[in-house]
């Protein structure tokens with residue numbers, strides 16, 4: 001159970017979770033570069049590599065493997081998560097490594113995971129960016145539950161798009177469960193399902209419709225709570241031959257199917273020089289400041305900043 005401090009802690013920082021359904025879509029590349037751009041704009045920014053099994057975000061921002069990591073906090077080698085923060089050579093940019101020494105987030109006991117999530121939300125930074133592992137695992141989705149902003153990264157390939165849809169749907173359904181739990185709507189939801197067997201969590205639109213019929217007042221409250229759900233989509237690795245409207249189209253399709261607000265933050269071009277920057281361990285923005293990708297990343301960052309954060313539904317962030 002997340003207590004009172006949770007609300008004040010959440011209000012302090014903007015927590016952005018950056019996820020993708022497929023490995024290699026560019027989550028870490030986007031997270032690292034967005035972090036650098038936010039820091040360069042003067043925001044106190046913390047990057048956390050929560051891809052615990054395969055932490056490599058430090059390389060994207062051009063710093064050596066930090067000595068301390070999340071595992072020191074989980075294994076109680078340090079008392080506070082703050083002690084695992086490493087400063088970076090970029091002013092205003094801080095980093096927590098996710099290296100877990102053979103320990104994956106999936107292996108964390110529920111209590112350990114809750115403690116980690118609670119402590120991430122308490123960290124005193126203006127922006128906290130979480131670089132997530134690929135896929136729709138229950139644990140990956142947990143991180144979206146503590147964030148104000150869910151940023152989903154896909155490439156234009158159909159396989160990546162299919163997986164991003166699956167991930168967005170899973171996060172959406174978890175958020176609905178959270179709303180039902182927070183407002184104590186479960187009894188009403190059960191009543192609605194008895195009324196119409198299709199009115200369940202897998203069909204949120206039918207559920208909402210029937211709940212409004214059964215109890216108009218609570219139905220309206222639920223509709224209002226769900227209308228705060230606002231996700232973002234970034235399309236990475238767009239090649240010249242790809243349709244530049246793909247990202248907008250995906251957002252429209254998701255909005256139609258899932259009845260949630262989905263904003264497109266922009267295309268990020270494909271550029272072979274990303275490979276060079278990773279191999280040289282120099283942030284792309286520093287190595288190639290005058291390129292289309294740098295412009296794309298800036299635009300993406302500004303779009304994200306201009307979309308007003310929707311605070312998460314508080315209370316039990318994790319089922």
Ligand SMILES: Nc1ncnc2c1ncn2[C@@H]1O[C@H](COP(=O)(O)OP(=O)(O)OP(=O)(O)O)[C@@H](O)[C@H]1O
Pocket residue numbers: 020022023024025026027028029030051054133134236237238268269270271272273274275278293
């Ligand atoms: N816009 C781009 N243009 C060209 N190459 C890119 C671009 N974005 C990322 N890459 C390359 O794609 C690969 C995967 O990028 P990255 O590590 O950011 O993906 P990821 O989604 O974090 O992967 P994982 O799921 O393994 O953590 C890297 O080799 C990177 O150099």
Ligand SMILES: [Mg+2]
Pocket residue numbers: 027028029051131132
């Ligand atoms: Mg990654």
